[in-house]
Amino acid sequence: MPPTSETLTAERILEATEEVLRRHGPAKATVVDVARALGVSHGSVYRHFRTKAALREAVTKRWLDRTSQRLAGIVDAADRTPEQRLRDWLSTLFAAKRHKAGDDPELFATYTVLTDELGGVVHEHLADLTGQLTRIIAAGTASGAFHTPDPSATARAVFHATGRFHDPCHAREWTSPGIDAEFEAVVELLVRGLSREPGR
């Protein structure tokens, strides 16, 4: 609403877009709405983003990157064992997703729709996350805590096996009562599979 006569930057447009998406949802959020929220004409928005799809892509990338960055801090925590870091990383990912989905279900649904449209950005995001996982697992392999001939493939396996706890298409299940126990059971099984000496 405030036409804030500052310069029109891509950043300001992205912020306004997020706000419009939060208010109107993905289907009804138009670039005219975004321009109106900024007090400019929609032509100006097209100066910064070639198409509506590009704008949606940029705003989604920003949203996904916020999660990546939170997780990146766990990967290199030198004071924790690889197993602890793996457990932390998976728990934090699950908690972050569940938090996003629970806090503002509308906005979460919005981004779920957006990520469905935007194959490329999502693919990069997943590559980023499995890359982080690979570093933890490789560290574990180096220290002898984990045992796998191919940390990268194993990282993807761990990521896929925990999909129920971070993939948006399972968001509905994240509020069911037994979900935490289920998460623990899956992580336990995976950690046992990764460890050289399980069953202790």
Added chain:
Amino acid sequence: MPPTSETLTAERILEATEEVLRRHGPAKATVVDVARALGVSHGSVYRHFRTKAALREAVTKRWLDRTSQRLAGIVDAADRTPEQRLRDWLSTLFAAKRHKAGDDPELFATYTVLTDELGGVVHEHLADLTGQLTRIIAAGTASGAFHTPDPSATARAVFHATGRFHDPCHAREWTSPGIDAEFEAVVELLVRGLSREPGR
């Protein structure tokens, strides 16, 4: 189309419903269509199924049960070790789902929509499948091949961890090139986690 003057049975209605769903999809399949396909008035269909939802439920249950029955044969195969049975069972489940999704994508999408509506039937189906898994894992625990304090909870964990390879919301990914390797990697990790003496 053929008014087949046989008696109108629930079974015949279910067959006609499946055909109408295959042709028209879930959104456009009406009970008037089903009646027309059978050469009767739609009032007659309501004699056998109280509501359209009940009809959809019955036809979906039939469809889900076909998968359950195929898998049930693997559970008690006396000539195979529990680990082999576990691998067989998971592979067969994946193959069956992928086959259904690939063969007739329209029909698969139709049933995916239906299962989304019908919480109860699907929940029963999942309970049935995890029950089968529990029996395999319990057999493995008894023979010393597997090691878990709670076969039922572990069965659910295995089922959830392999969700990417049987949950319809991942159907799109079942045609991607690396999917078989990914499946093997996840199963490998889980079997290792279940086994008392892995890493050999």
Added chain:
DNA sequence: GGACTGACAGATATTGAAATCTGTCAGCCG
């Protein structure tokens, strides 16, 4: 008498005309 029909009321879906949106661009304004 019991399976079936077909007309009916209320709910839901389809349709097409009108409104809005996307993306462009010639021109304005500081």
Added chain:
DNA sequence: CGGCTGACAGATTTCAATATCTGTCAGTCC
């Protein structure tokens, strides 16, 4: 200039009238 506007063409969405569907039931027909 260089960022911005606003009118425009074609594509998409909305909305209300119209048609179809769901579920019921009194009545038909064998």
